[in-house]
Amino acid sequence: MAADEGGIRDLSEVTRLASDLRLAVGRVTRRLRQAHAVGDMSLSGVSVLARLAADGPDSPTALAEMERVRPQAMASTLAQLEQRGLVRRSPDAADGRRSIVAVTEEGRAVLAERRSESVRRLAAVLGEFSAAERAALASALPLLDRLAARL
Incomplete structure (x- = not known):
């Protein structure tokens, strides 16, 4: 090579x-x-909430495909989120046999708080870095996004 x-x-x-x-x-x-409390939502739960908040309601099957997990694992994640009132299910208007999952206002609030806490922690540490170090990290972000998209 x-x-x-x-x-x-x-x-x-x-x-x-x-x-x-x-x-x-x-x-x-x-x-x-x-940084998050014991018993707090799983990373997969956070990921599903973030996807629903960004992309809108979707079916459990589509969510499982996008998250690259088995439908059974997605069903478990959604059940936990629904039990906490963070998502709600409704019948699919096009196909009543399917359900559509949407994030609730409480789910949006939990997601925003979690993001804020992580961002605060990251910002506090990044404030200790030099301007050149922060610029180097910023310049790597498009590459990291491209890497994540290709995995």
Whole structure:
């Protein structure tokens, strides 16, 4: 493999970068997760709420496909969210056998609070970084988004 613009020369360097990136992203995720109370909603629950808030109501089947989980796992996540009043189900107007799930106002509020807490924690730490370090992180965001989309 030829060297590319970033200087990655061979498969072992690409593999090492992949490993280092996985560890760093995992650490950030774990630390943010640790800020939330025991018994708080799961990451999959947060992801489903965020998807419903951003994209609008959808079927459990479609949500399972988009979240890349088995329908049974999605059913469990939705049941927990529904029990807490964070989502509501209604019959699909086009097909009464199916249900459509939508985020409730309480679900939006919980999602906003959770995001605010994580953003506050991140902002506090980023405030300790130099302007150049923050710029380097900002310049990596489009690449991280592209990486997430391709996984």
